[in-house]
Amino acid sequence: MGNFLINNYSKEFFFHLIILFIISISALLKINNYFDFLLIAGLIIFIRNKSLLYLYYPLALFTWGLYSDVLIGYPFGYSGVIFLFFLFLKEFSAIFSIIENTNVRLYIYALGLITLLLFEYLAIRFFFSVSLSILNILVKYFLMLIIFYPIAKIFMYIEIYNDK
């Protein structure tokens, strides 16, 4: 049992199970407007150190994106963009810092997240002529920053501790 838990393949399996669980509760539960499950999935993708799928990993996230779009009713490709954006951000942050350096990763995440939310705000304003509440966006933003450390610590524990 102990071997199974520290096995890299089981870690890979659990990661995808977590993503599936988050997408599923995102479609079937509605907690409130500020608690954004898609961004939480994005945060987990950003925090995660490495995948056994290597070059197929972006393709796997793209597929999860399509799954999420069909289930939740987003336009095709919408969730994929968010998942892949956080993967891109993760690869980008890996150039500047190692996984243990949570502070640098938080700064990069904060900058990436605000860019994403700003882009979404402008896209919705431009394509749908709807002005979203900036206060709601900011609450969502800071909520994600608050949960960054707990999730980062959990994943650091799972990945680094088990790799030793």
Add this chain to the structure above:
Amino acid sequence: MRALENNSFRFIKDNYLRTIVITIVLIFISLSLIYVDSTKKIYSDTRSNIRDIILVISSTIATPAILVEDGLLSLSEINNLYVELDEYERQQALSSNIFQELSILRQKVEAYERDLNLIKDDNYKSVVAEIFTDSSNRYFSSILIKAGSSNGLKEDNTIVSSKGLIGRISEVGDKVSRGLLLTDISSRVPVSISSNEVQGILIGQNHKKPRVFYLKNISELKVGDLVVSSGKGGIFPSNIPIGTLARINQKKQYIEIDLFERADSLSRVRIINYKLKKNIK
């Protein structure tokens, strides 16, 4: 040794670069898909068929979370039970009088319609269906309904409750359909406001109070005015109650609406098979 280290560093660097390039390519593919999906709607049938299958997988995976949510909801419902009982007793006392008044009003309206020789536009069937889930998320507001093409549902059918308009059917599966709510940012409903019948377009704003734009005579409106569907465009029947006017913004020329009904407080909805073209034939 240094050469070996250099080689391994190059391998890591190449791997990072390859992942970044693949990710960027896939981001562009996703953006193209969003563009095609929002302009041509070519995947509608495929999406509905796949959704029916993956809904089974996801509802199984999410069962623990759904059970916890149901438990919490039950607790809050028990808390509200006494308040609702008082309200119910009060409504019971009023309902007999209201029913009599409504009957008289209905007779009067029918008499006026006969006198004016109005063409009736209410020959449509309806289906009552359970709400599977409120999947409103991020900037999109929709519900999944336990009825589909096997129950006679079609795209753009109108969704109503006992209080008023909820939205329209946006995707039809075999047994499950998706309903686009009035609060969704892509929702557009032609409306008529107050007895002056001021016309406008109700646009969802991703929060509980949608707004009406493109108003011609905003000065004729006042807070509390009734907002109903105008029937223009042929998707929604006319005169379905939507809500009341909550706030007027003279500067930006729009008004905010307090909806009569919100989907998150409902467990069932009525779907009206309304098609204006069919009635014209």
